[in-house]
Amino acid sequence: MNFSVIDIESEMLRAVIDETPAPTALYTGANMLIKLANKAMLNVWQRDESITGMPFDTALPELDKRLLTSVLYHAYQNRQLVELKEQRIERVINYRPKAFYYNFTFKPLINSDGYVWGVLHTATDVTEQVESRFQLAEAEERLRLAIDSAGLGTWSIDATNMQVYPSARTKEFFGLKADEELLFNDALSRIGEMQRPLVVEAINKAFEQGGGCDMEYPITDPKTGRQRWVHSTGKLYYDTTGKPSNYSGIMIDITGRKQEEIRKNDFIAMVSHELKTPLTSIKSYIQISISKAKKLNEDFITGALTKADLQIVKMTKMIRGFLDLSKLESGKISLSPEVFDVSDLISEVVTESRFINSNHFIEIDRNDSVIINADRNKIAQVLDNLLSNAAKYSPLETEIYVNSVVSEHEVIISVADKGIGVKTQDLDKLFDRFYRADNEIMKTVAGFGIGLYIASEIVHLHHGKIWVESKEYEGATFYFSLPLNK
The missing domain is CATH 3.30.450.20 (PAS domain)
Known part of the structure; x- marks a missing residue:
């Protein structure tokens, strides 16, 4: 044995170990005497330098129970690198025991003569990673229990x-x-x-x-x-x-809740259907009365009956909305496609809307002609809903513009107003059932929040898209697109 070589190597290791930030110790001899231990390792052991020169199992008897001693001797006697993962070590911090976790390595030190003269011991603190994994596992278990319970x-x-x-x-x-x-x-x-x-x-x-x-x-x-x-x-x-x-x-x-909704919608549909017959009769009587009043030059009666007829039209549209809602919710709504020119439909709907919304100026900017195959009445209903919505939330005597632009694959119809606009947080919710934006102006406007929902469902049934572009108090433009027939 060349002890001078051992001494030189030991001194070199001393300098390295003292400067190493990771907990590191050097043991020598068959009894595994603690030759060196830097401050980081002494902190892990909760010891001071007085243990230098003592056998490992004597200096740290509590660690012997953790099998570290047997592992240390195994590395020394079998000339093998040994690694221990996530070993739990209890340390007292502020007078309270706390668990720490370390990855340990025990590396035999062999000189040029093949003699094992020591074991280098390093420790890596992995407490944070282990605790994070424990917390994640606990959170996942709680989530699983919550999912199962719900x-x-x-x-x-x-x-x-x-x-x-x-x-x-x-x-x-x-x-x-x-x-x-x-x-x-x-x-x-x-x-x-x-x-x-x-x-x-x-x-x-x-x-x-x-x-x-x-x-x-x-x-x-x-x-x-x-x-x-x-x-x-x-x-x-x-x-x-x-x-x-x-x-x-x-x-x-949600079957139970949905069945209750379907029962409710069936009831609404029944009531709405029963209301249609008397309303139709009332409208007929009013129109006959208007005709006779005009012949008798009864201007006041003619005007009063015309306003009553307008209210009948609005009520009929409301009832139609409830009927469509009940059909949508129960999956019973169906399409009756026919071939027609979109420009003709837009002209008809705008003309009728001008009569109903006479306090606004509804103008057609562009109205491209194109033939499509769709449910004409339901597309008319979509446009009518958008025009009614624009008039409802726009100041009196302001303009509402309608455009119909044809591209290669679709026709895009838009309705633009100069009304109260839409808040950014409401844009994605406007087409939800019964949704109404929450602001002071909305509270003064009558409505149930079903018009845009029905419009969006009809457009989707035609494989089209519907969306809105708006800023609060700067008006809004509602668009919907319909695919062209090939």
């Missing part, structure tokens, strides 16, 4: 292959057993026919533009024919490179 189903769609990863509860919603596979197209086929295109559109939009969705739709079990309604929310998540990774979310069974 009866929620979870799902995820892989962005690369559109593979669906549903929970057992989600599979149950789709009429599958826990061990059965749910394919993407199979899942779509079980969603209600009316809502299916909207679900596909929401998923495609999420993968292309990011964001999420919040929607309700029915799911039918093809084996039993049982239908249940779910409320589903989802969000797009990205990988570390910024590419879409998966589209994930939760869903909950």
